[in-house]
Amino acid sequence: MEAIIINPIGIIHTPHQLGSDAPIQPVYSEKAGGEVEVFDCYREGLSDISEFERIWLIFWCHLAKPYRLKVIPYRDTVERGVFACRAPSRPNSIGLSVVKLLDVDYNRGILTVEGVDMLDNTPLIDIKPYVPKFDSFQSSVSGWLERSSSQTTKSDNRFCK
Amino acid sequence: MEAIIINPIGIIHTPHQLGSDAPIQPVYSEKAGGEVEVFDCYREGLSDISEFERIWLIFWCHLAKPYRLKVIPYRDTVERGVFACRAPSRPNSIGLSVVKLLDVDYNRGILTVEGVDMLDNTPLIDIKPYVPKFDSFQSSVSGWLERSSSQTTKSDNRFCK
Numbered sequence: 001m002e003a004i005i006i007n008p009i010g011i012i013h014t015p016h017q018l019g020s021d022a023p024i025q026p027v028y029s030e031k032a033g034g035e036v037e038v039f040d041c042y043r044e045g046l047s048d049i050s051e052f053e054r055i056w057l058i059f060w061c062h063l064a065k066p067y068r069l070k071v072i073p074y075r076d077t078v079e080r081g082v083f084a085c086r087a088p089s090r091p092n093s094i095g096l097s098v099v100k101l102l103d104v105d106y107n108r109g110i111l112t113v114e115g116v117d118m119l120d121n122t123p124l125i126d127i128k129p130y131v132p133k134f135d136s137f138q139s140s141v142s143g144w145l146e147r148s149s150s151q152t153t154k155s156d157n158r159f160c161k
Numbered sequence: 162m163e164a165i166i167i168n169p170i171g172i173i174h175t176p177h178q179l180g181s182d183a184p185i186q187p188v189y190s191e192k193a194g195g196e197v198e199v200f201d202c203y204r205e206g207l208s209d210i211s212e213f214e215r216i217w218l219i220f221w222c223h224l225a226k227p228y229r230l231k232v233i234p235y236r237d238t239v240e241r242g243v244f245a246c247r248a249p250s251r252p253n254s255i256g257l258s259v260v261k262l263l264d265v266d267y268n269r270g271i272l273t274v275e276g277v278d279m280l281d282n283t284p285l286i287d288i289k290p291y292v293p294k295f296d297s298f299q300s301s302v303s304g305w306l307e308r309s310s311s312q313t314t315k316s317d318n319r320f321c322k
Contacts, residue, residue, distance in 0.1 A: 001172070001284055004221050006165040006253050025295045038244075042252055045230040047242030051304030055244075058219075058255055060165050069206040081208030083199075083216075083288040086295070091203055092167050094219055094287050096257070098296065123162055126255050127244040131306055134186050134247070135259065136297040143212030145292055 008123035010038040010109070012059060014116040019063055019160025024074045025086065026097050026115035028153035034099070034116030036124060038109040046111070046127075050104040054130035055113070059095045060123040061088035063161050072158070075150045084143060089159040095122070098130050169284035171199040171270070173220060175277040180224055180321025185235045186247065187258050187276035189314035195260070195277035197285060199270040207272070207288075211265040215291035216274070220256045221284040222249035224322050233319070236311045245304060250320040256283070259291050 014034040016022035023029035036057065038046060049055065066089065072078065073085040082090050095118055103112040111127075175195040177183040184190035197218065199207060210216065227250065233239065234246040243251050256279055264273040272288075 001169045004167040004169065004284070004286070006167055006255075008162045008165065009252050011162070027295055042230065042244075045243040045252070046245070047231060047240075048245035048305055049242055051302070052245065053302035054298055056257065058253075058257070069203065070208060079208075081210055082206040083203075084207070084209035084213065084290050086289055086292070090287060091170050091206070092219075092286050094167075094255075096217065096219070096289060098298065123165065125165070125253050126251060128247055128257060129245050129304060129306070130298065130301050131247070131303045132299050132301050133303070133306075134188055136299045136301070137215055137259065137291060138293050138297045138299055140291050140293050140297070141212070141214035142292045142294070143290060144209055145290070145294075 006125055009042045010124035012036050012118055012122040012124050014118055014120045016119050019119060019155060020157045022119055022155045023117040023153060024155050026099055026117045029115050029117050031114050032116050034113050036111040036113055043109040046106060052101055052129040054098050055101050056128040056130055057097050057099055058126040059118055060125055061093040061095045062123055063119055064088040064093040065159055065161055067091050074152045075148045076144060080144060087159050167286055170203045171197060171285035173197050173279055173283040173285050175279055175281045177280050180316060181318045183280055183316045184278040184314060185316050187260055187278045190276050190278050192275050193277050195274050197272040197274055204270040207267060213262055213290040215259050216262050217289040217291055218258050218260055219287040220279055221286055222254040222256045223284055224280055225249040225254040226320055226322055228252050235313045236309045237305060241305060248320050
């Protein structure tokens, strides 16, 4: 199957400089603030986005180590399949995070957001609106994560170059 | 910023042959069944996934038309910014759908799933576990979609080659 070429549409600016000390998910970010910069040629595509309370950021984990198919995730002590984890080191290092949208500067192409877990200067691949009817399944069973005794909220260096 | 190379990790087999008659989201798929085939070299990464009730499929909308920055989405009659829509024709044509996981055949690398909205033979980019604590925001405000009077559940040809 042919390779796919992705051209980043922007950059995500966050307070997280080190892979060894970043939140492992937005929910553990203590509402960390960030700015999503959308490149000039894509800015018109932001129209109407300010009406959404949350957005999906799809991004490239540019500092992730090469993947292994089984990893010890942050919230466990034994190996799990990488597709049963949200670890950044994966065959395609795509990150998926939902953040709260606080403000949109349409002229500058800047989205001010809350709840960033990605590292500073992360390449942005796509933005989608968060729609509860499509995306929210409150009681969906979440496997090993439900049994995990770990309360880790910050990353260490295991997945970072 | 440098381009990113993505190598598909599998193929999604679905009953939807035509872009003109596919569900516009999993929630409107009438529980359509599909099979997610993960290529042999990635199968070990599926370990532990059967414990999750739902999974995210991240895929490449291989039959999407070239993008425009403003589009008339399926559930509206006026143009909206493409990043405020879930339309498949976007600067990077990445699709994001949550499906119910019914069965896992680890030997063959086949996930049997329910609620597929993508077209048959869609290239698979990533699988992530659905985790309500990370992904579920039941009351998040969803902009123009909340005011839309359209009850469309199927696609037409507007975004398809």
